[in-house]
Each structure stands twice: as structure tokens, then as C-alpha cells.
Amino acid sequence: MTEDIQKACEIMHAGGIILYPTDTIWGIGCDATNEKAVQKVYELKKRMDNKAMLVLTDSSAKLSMYVSDMP
Template identity: 70%
Template structure:
């Protein structure tokens, strides 16, 4: 599986799109900082680019890099979560602009 993950990362670094398994469905993924790749995901999903997509991170440091101010409540929720958790943060940054919702989240 490590080779598959490495290959998926290489594809995304080149601006490509990947499919990845989640707990319920297959996800469509790309480099969230690459506007062209993000646009391709919107096209594949037939989704208006005014709607945000999720961004998956692997560490607290990445959350802090992509969110200008993380509320303390969010850290508390992450500390007690025993399953994957989706949080919507205001003030996203360092991402492709076409990835963000109209309110900047």
C-alpha cells in the first residue's frame, strides 16, 4: 500500500487527479493548492465552483497552515474525536482560490 500512496502523491504533485477510498464512497482528490487541478475536480463532479470542497490534512501543523485562526473549540473537538471529523473553518488561506466558498471557508 505504501507504493500506492507514494504514486498517488506523485500524481497530485504533477497536477493530476486521484480516486481514494473513504469509509462510505470513493473520493476524488487533487492538490488543493493547484487551481487547475481543483477546476478539473469540479468538472468531474459536475459541481458549481461556488461550492467549497473538503481539504484533508494529516497534522495540526497543516490545519494551522491552511486556516488563519483555528478556534479553541475546534482543537477540543479534534482531541476527543474517535472517528474522522469534518470541521468548517473560516479564514482559509494558502489554497487555490477556486477551492474556497464565497464566505472564505
């Protein structure tokens, strides 16, 4: 599994998108800080870019790096 995670990180670092398993479905992932990668996900999902997507992070402390107005 470590090799799979390493490969997924390499792909996302290069601006690519990945599929990853969740409890019930497959998720589509990318580097949320890479605008081109995020656009690829929107295009793949045929989703309007005014619809929000989830952003996952490994700690709540990192939220302030990406969100300027937190309650």
C-alpha cells in the same frame, strides 16, 4: 500499498486527480493548493465553483498554513 501511495502522491504533485477509498464511498482527491487541479475536480463532479469542498490534512497544526482566520 506503499507503491500505490507513492504513485498517488506523484499524480497529485503533477496536478492530477486521484480516487481513494473511504469507509463508505470513493473520494476524489487532488493537491488542494493547486488551482488547476482543484478546477479539474469541480469539472469532473460537474459542481459549481462556489460550493465548498473538503480539504484533508494530516495535522491540525498545518491548518494555519492554509487558513488565515481560524476561531
